[in-house]
Amino acid sequence: MRRSSDLKLNFRWQSVIDLKQNIENIGGQLLIEKGDPKTIIQSLLEEYSFDALYAPKESGTEEIQEEMNIITLFIKRKADVHFYAQTTLFHEDDIPWPIGKLPDIFTQFRKENEKQTEVRNLFESPQDLSSSISVSKNFDFSNLGINDVQPEEKSVLNFQGGETKAWERLNYYMWETDQLKEYKDTRNGLLGESYSSKFSPWLALGCSSAKSIFYQVMKYEKERKKNQSTYWMVFELIWRDYFHFVLKKFGSQLFQKDGIKGSEADWKWDLELFEKWMNGVTGVPFIDANMRELNVSGFMSNRGRQNVASFLVKDLGLDWRMGAWYFEHQLIDHDVASNWSNWAYVAGVGNDPRENRYFNILSQAKKYDAKGGYIRYWIPELKEIEGFNIHKVALMKETELERIESFIPEIYLKPIVDMGKWEY
Ligand SMILES: Cc1cc2nc3c(=O)[nH]c(=O)nc-3n(C[C@H](O)[C@H](O)[C@H](O)COP(=O)(O)OP(=O)(O)OC[C@H]3O[C@@H](n4cnc5c(N)ncnc54)[C@H](O)[C@@H]3O)c2cc1C
Numbered sequence: 206m207r208r209s210s211d212l213k214l215n216f217r218w219q220s221v222i223d224l225k226q227n228i229e230n231i232g233g234q235l236l237i238e239k240g241d242p243k244t245i246i247q248s249l250l251e252e253y254s255f256d257a258l259y260a261p262k263e264s265g266t267e268e269i270q271e272e273m274n275i276i277t278l279f280i281k282r283k284a285d286v287h288f289y290a291q292t293t294l295f296h297e298d299d300i301p302w303p304i305g306k307l308p309d310i311f312t313q314f315r316k317e318n319e320k321q322t323e324v325r326n327l328f329e330s331p332q333d334l335s336s337s338i339s340v341s342k343n344f345d346f347s348n349l350g351i352n353d354v355q356p357e358e359k360s361v362l363n364f365q366g367g368e369t370k371a372w373e374r375l376n377y378y379m380w381e382t383d384q385l386k387e388y389k390d391t392r393n394g395l396l397g398e399s400y401s402s403k404f405s406p407w408l409a410l411g412c413s414s415a416k417s418i419f420y421q422v423m424k425y426e427k428e429r430k431k432n433q434s435t436y437w438m439v440f441e442l443i444w445r446d447y448f449h450f451v452l453k454k455f456g457s458q459l460f461q462k463d464g465i466k467g468s469e470a471d472w473k474w475d476l477e478l479f480e481k482w483m484n485g486v487t488g489v490p491f492i493d494a495n496m497r498e499l500n501v502s503g504f505m506s507n508r509g510r511q512n513v514a515s516f517l518v519k520d521l522g523l524d525w526r527m528g529a530w531y532f533e534h535q536l537i538d539h540d541v542a543s544n545w546s547n548w549a550y551v552a553g554v555g556n557d558p559r560e561n562r563y564f565n566i567l568s569q570a571k572k573y574d575a576k577g578g579y580i581r582y583w584i585p586e587l588k589e590i591e592g593f594n595i596h597k598v599a600l601m602k603e604t605e606l607e608r609i610e611s612f613i614p615e616i617y618l619k620p621i622v623d624m625g626k627w628e629y
Pocket of ligand 1 (some may be wrong): 311371392400401403404405406407409440442443444445478505506507508510511514532536538539540541544545547551
């Protein structure tokens with residue numbers, strides 16, 4: 206199976222096309238090639254004999270290996286290489302510790318940085334990229350081998366890739382509809398575009414950056430409102446930073462079964478259970494609704510992600526890396542550091558200082574979807590069931606079920622775990 210879904214690849218392709226357009230608007234050119242980066246850059250070096258390479262610096266281990274391969278090519282030709290750390294809010298040279306001494310607890314990382322670390326200024330956008338060399342070649346979308354699928358209309362947002370759309374979303378969320386001022390109260394929502402920023406797909410690809418969002422929040426605080434919500438948006442960006450630095454510190458260890466903490470857990474590789482989880486047919490409505498949303502839109506709320514991850518690891522006993530792998534495949538906002546570190550955290554092999562954190566799915570559902578609207582939206586087969594009962598069909602009495610005329614699929618009468626264990 207491929208590492209990325211068509212939904213994810215389409216978003217990436219849209220982002221590349223938007224970048225191409227924006228570069229051409231100021232007289233530049235973008236050459237698009239498909240294949241192994243080292244081979245392609247080698248042949249470009251031969252064709253054009255470049256003086257220097259300028260590129261962003263990544264945190265992923267495979268990405269760093271790719272960077273090393275490319276650096277070697279340039280060194281052999283005595284050309285300059287400039288890699289810029291531009292993914293995070295805080296520059297890695299400015300945080301109060303060398304990467305190897307990064308604190309193991311987020312709160313310490315956040316507090317020290319809030320006290321000591323300045324966010325560097327943004328770079329000016331270039332105004333003119335014209336050049337005397339011509340590199341343009343046509344690149345045909347059909348060469349990519351991606352099926353042209355779009356997120357379903359039911360998705361929280363019509364996500365389209367590219368910097369232009371990233372700014373549209375930011376302007377809409379912060380400036381046109383003023384939703385930022387309520388972020389802290391709404392961010393655990395499940396339905397609709399407004400409960401959270403939805404910046405993540407653009408951030409993951411570099412269509413926008415943590416720094417540019419940070420400076421927009423600062424502007425908003427000055428011109429509109431400064432409150433707990435504006436602070437919380439920056440707080441979440443610091444979480445993102447932390448996970449990027451964690452990946453830099455631990456490298457490939459993060460992808461091992463025992464994660465960065467080590468554990469005695471005996472994870473299973475049960476493909477039948479895994480497929481039920483992936484396809485959203487576990488019989489636990491809150492899990493299935495979230496997985497259905499992920500499968501047709503490439504997105505899931507943070508609350509949903511925590512629940513489906515905990516369910517896979519703690520209720521099904523599956524190896525956490527199976528879940529992380531599927532998220533990597535499916536999420537349009539997949540970001541290697543945020544995804545794998547969050548999964549390790551939920552599985553108890555990451556940076557969570559609390560032992561054995563467990564999500565009781567029914568009590569989570571009661572807290573975040575008490576009336577069942579989220580289930581009715583994603584599992585319409587159950588929509589006749591009233592109120593919170595929709596979350597616990599399997600626990601309803603036969604007499605109660607008999608009164609419901611609509612068809613209830615068997616899986617919701619026989620879920621793959623005993624839902625009776627969850628008090629709510
Ligand atoms: C198991 C699991 C896997 C995840 N995988 C990813 C992933 O691949 N890519 C990804 O960007 N996020 C991931 N997250 C974090 C979080 O769920 C998403 O960033 C968030 O839901 C995206 O929606 P938003 O942009 O509306 O977030 P908002 O709530 O509006 O937050 C603003 C920004 O802060 C950052 N952020 C918020 N929460 C987190 C967090 N817990 N960890 C890291 N950054 C955060 C994101 O960049 C986000 O865009 C994962 C969380 C879990 C529990």
